[in-house]
Amino acid sequence: MENPLRSPADMLDSILNWQYPPFKEEKGVDRVVAFGDHSHKCPVYVRQTPPCTAACPAGNDIRAWLTTIQQTDLKGRNWRESCEQAWHVASRTTPFPATCGRVCPYPCETACNRSEKDHHAVNIAAFERWIGDYGIEHGLQHKKLVSDPIDRSIAVIGAGPAGLSCAFQLARRGYSVTIFEALGDPGGMLRYGIPAFRLPRPVLDAEIRAITRMGVDIICNHAIGTENDFQEIRYRYDAVFLGVGAHQGIELDLAGQNAANVLSGITFLRRINSGESMDIGNRVVVAGGGNTAITAARAARRLGAEVTIIYRRTRTEMPTLEKEIEDSLLENIAFRYLVAPVGIRVEHGRATAVKCVQMELGSIDRTGRRRVSPVTGSDFEIPCTALITSFGQRPETERFGIAMNPNGWLQPDNNWSLEPGLYAGGDVLGLALVTTAIGHGRKAAESIDARLMNRHPRRLANQEIITHEALRLEYYSEVERCRKRSVPAEDRCTRGLDFEPDLGITEEQFKTESQRCMSCGLCFECRQCLIYCPQQAIVEFSRNPTGEVMYTDYNRCVGCHICSLSCPCGYIKMGMAKEL
Numbered sequence: 278m279e280n281p282l283r284s285p286a287d288m289l290d291s292i293l294n295w296q297y298p299p300f301k302e303e304k305g306v307d308r309v310v311a312f313g314d315h316s317h318k319c320p321v322y323v324r325q326t327p328p329c330t331a332a333c334p335a336g337n338d339i340r341a342w343l344t345t346i347q348q349t350d351l352k353g354r355n356w357r358e359s360c361e362q363a364w365h366v367a368s369r370t371t372p373f374p375a376t377c378g379r380v381c382p383y384p385c386e387t388a389c390n391r392s393e394k395d396h397h398a399v400n401i402a403a404f405e406r407w408i409g410d411y412g413i414e415h416g417l418q419h420k421k422l423v424s425d426p427i428d429r430s431i432a433v434i435g436a437g438p439a440g441l442s443c444a445f446q447l448a449r450r451g452y453s454v455t456i457f458e459a460l461g462d463p464g465g466m467l468r469y470g471i472p473a474f475r476l477p478r479p480v481l482d483a484e485i486r487a488i489t490r491m492g493v494d495i496i497c498n499h500a501i502g503t504e505n506d507f508q509e510i511r512y513r514y515d516a517v518f519l520g521v522g523a524h525q526g527i528e529l530d531l532a533g534q535n536a537a538n539v540l541s542g543i544t545f546l547r548r549i550n551s552g553e554s555m556d557i558g559n560r561v562v563v564a565g566g567g568n569t570a571i572t573a574a575r576a577a578r579r580l581g582a583e584v585t586i587i588y589r590r591t592r593t594e595m596p597t598l599e600k601e602i603e604d605s606l607l608e609n610i611a612f613r614y615l616v617a618p619v620g621i622r623v624e625h626g627r628a629t630a631v632k633c634v635q636m637e638l639g640s641i642d643r644t645g646r647r648r649v650s651p652v653t654g655s656d657f658e659i660p661c662t663a664l665i666t667s668f669g670q671r672p673e674t675e676r677f678g679i680a681m682n683p684n685g686w687l688q689p690d691n692n693w694s695l696e697p698g699l700y701a702g703g704d705v706l707g708l709a710l711v712t713t714a715i716g717h718g719r720k721a722a723e724s725i726d727a728r729l730m731n732r733h734p735r736r737l738a739n740q741e742i743i744t745h746e747a748l749r750l751e752y753y754s755e756v757e758r759c760r761k762r763s764v765p766a767e768d769r770c771t772r773g774l775d776f777e778p779d780l781g782i783t784e785e786q787f788k789t790e791s792q793r794c795m796s797c798g799l800c801f802e803c804r805q806c807l808i809y810c811p812q813q814a815i816v817e818f819s820r821n822p823t824g825e826v827m828y829t830d831y832n833r834c835v836g837c838h839i840c841s842l843s844c845p846c847g848y849i850k851m852g853m854a855k856e857l
Contacts, residue, residue, distance in 0.1 A: 318836050318851040320806075320829050325743040325798030325847065328388035329401060334713035335377070339385055339401055341366045342408065343794035344801055344823070346787070351802060364412040367405070368419050371715050372445045372488050373438065373467075375413055375480050378406025379779065380471055381712050382598045390797050393745035397758035399793045403782045410781070413483040419449065419491055427451040429729050432514040434507075436495055437465020438711050439703025440520035441488055442718025443725075448491035450726050456493060457510070459500035461551070465522050466704070467711065469547045470569070472576045473775045504678040516698050516725045519677070519687070520718065523704040527669040533621030534666070536628040542569040542667030549576055549774065557582055558662020562631050564588075564618045565667030566595040571602070573665045574610050578770050584610045585659060589617040589636050594646045607766040613659075617651065621664060630658040672705045692734055693721035700725060743798035743847050752805070752845035756793050759786035800824050800848045806840035815840060824848070 329339040342363050349359040367374045381402060389398035411417075431447050433440040436458035444454040462468055463485050467476060489495060501507050511517050526541025528534055538557065540548075542565065549555055559582050563574040566588035574584045588595060591614045592602065606612070620632035635655035639648040671685055679695060682688040687701045694700050702717025703709075727734040762780040769778040782790065806827055807815040814833035818826055829840070841849045 318838075319831055319834050320840050320849045321852045322800065322824065322827070322848055323798075323850045323852075324740065324824055325747075326740040327797040327799075328390060328742055328744065329385040329399075329797075331742045332384045332388035333716075334384070334710055335371050335716040336719070337370045337385075337405075337712075338366060339405075340794065340796060340799060341823075343399065343401075343404065343791045344796050344799075346791035347794060347796075348801065360408065360411050361415075361417060363408050364417050365420060367408060368412075370719060371712075372419065372442060373409070373484050373711075373715060374405050375409025376467060376476060376484055377712055377715070378402055378404075378409050378781075379476050379480070380467075381405075382600075382710065384710075390743075390745040390748060390795060391793055393748075394750050394753055394795070395755040395757070400759050400761070400782065400790050403759065403761050404787060404790050406781050407784075407787045409484070410480070412487075413480065417487075419445070419487055421451065421491070422449045423451040425451060426453070427729075429453070429515045430455070430513075431516050431518065431725060432457065432510050433518045433520060434501055434510070435459075435465060435520035435522060435703070435705075436463035436497070437520055437522045437703060437714065438467055439522075439705075439714035439718040439721075440465070440518060441485065441493075442715040443518045443520065443700075443702065443722045444493045444718075445488045445491060446719050446722035447725060448488070448493050450722070452726075452729075454493045455514075456495045457499045457501060458495060458497045459521075461497055463495050463497060465520075466524075469524075469550045470543065470572070472546065472550060472572065472579075474575075474579065474769075474773075474777055475572070475779075477775070477777050501676070503676055507677045511698065515729060516700065518718070518721055518725065519674075519679075519695070519699065519701040519705060520703045520714070521672060521674065521705055523670040523672040523708055525671050525673050526667070527671055528666065529618070529668055531618060531620055531666075533623040533628060536621060536623045536626060536664075538627050538663040539621060540663070540665050542573040542665050543670055545573050545665050546576065549580075555580060559583060560660060560662045561585070561665060562587060562659055562661040562663075563665045563667065564631070566590065566597060567667060567669075568597050568601065569670070570665075570667035571597050571605055573667060575605060575608060576774060577663075577665065578608050578610055579774050582662070585613060586610060587613045587616040587618065587631070587633060587659070589615065589649050590647065591615060591638070608770050615649070617649070618664075618666070619651075619656070622658060628661060628664050630660045631664055632656065632658055670704070670708060674705060689721075692724040692728075693717065694724065694728075698728075740798075747847035748795060748797060749843070749845040749847075752803070753795055756789065758793070759790045796846045798847055800827055800844075801846060802826050803845060805843040805845060806849060809839050809843045811837065811839065 327340045345363040346359050383402040385401050386398040392398045430453040433444045433456040436456045440456055444456050447454050464481055467481055526543040561577045561582040561584045563570050563586045574586050578584050615636040616633050617636050618631050619634050621628045622630040635652040636649040637652050639650055642648050686707045687705050689695050689701050693702055700721045702721045703714035724734045759782050761782055764778040812833045814830045816828045838851055841851050
């Protein structure tokens, strides 16, 4: 494949032939007054937010992960040093890179500017999984932000992703943290909502152990069962974070739903993920179209059943990932669209068939999806040996005596506080992603720390999100996206619930994928500005931190714009006024 990078001579010719905008009277700091190859503007270095980070609910600095590996040779690091540094960069915002690399639906990739270059985003999910697995395999330890402990204690209720993230960030800051977990093991939905074939338990356990090594104490089988229990916890601790998730399945009012073999998706997943033996027979119907429904269906398939998913809208409207649908089809799970359950046939206390009706699409509702209505006279039945329903989830917070919003969720303020000393995050605020819960936990920890230290919560300035239009895409070579390895479809469902069919990427693919990052909005030391500056006004300080390596000598600069035009990543802007 031909390298699209143009020769220096061609590039210099195009830059020098660039036409400056005609002079016109304008007001404000952004005006440009150009005279031939000079202007009143000089280059400034503007760090911008890459779209991957902007789209990540956890706020991960994905660009830094990738460029740390990418610049191994440039920075004079060996391979081990770069891998360890990338893992520690990741742990600033998440203690779960190996976990999220497996279960996150990667909105970061949807936003990635690389797609505008060669039609495929950087494989961020596979990259995150690899660096997370590296940290586990090499026993890497998280770093604390302070050397001395702080004489304050925090209680976290719920050892799910939000609670564990909050506890981790507080422990990094020197606080004593105790997590109270109602179930037998920590992890919340990571353990009880996601089967081991998607998230192997040794991976989850290792990342939780790394959190406890920070000094976090987790007490399992300790439910906060009453409002009095809750108030006692609040009295004993300086602050409390509530991250109990949403573990209660929502049921439709279907006749026969109390049959022994009718289960909510969340109940079914909790039972199999707890190691309970389940008799679901050989023909399972799953009603619903979300992530829980798909996960339950894939789990039932691994228990040996034929599985049919019924959904009242079409595939286009399904609120799950396209990849999850594709994986389900590869595993011979059947889908029946525009079908809704209306009742259950029960014989001898067990469901034997799902009573259904055909649906038809109507106009678009306020959520952007098509309304559906039943087709008169279209009733039919689907035989089953078990029915799994997945119509949503809700939190169980009545026992805490806390007011909910009209939709039945907790609603903290901008500092994640429900009331003084009480904070909340994760699915208890509304169903969302694992990465969303991790982000909630981190931000709540920052607010707790600010309150206890009697300072205002840290608020990062809103940086501009850099889009592909601001990049010089022709600089970057086309590099094919690395594909994850996986077990053939015919072998996936025959090896049980614990077998992980997704094998990730190799070390060589990991290196290659880092090279695909374009470092959007931050200097990656390509030296284009230094090479093409006709005034030799650019000076390089290679030992400086990232983003501070290239320096403009403004005594030499004449404002010709060439450095800005040659910068591939959009880091150099012409914005500082200078008198000629």
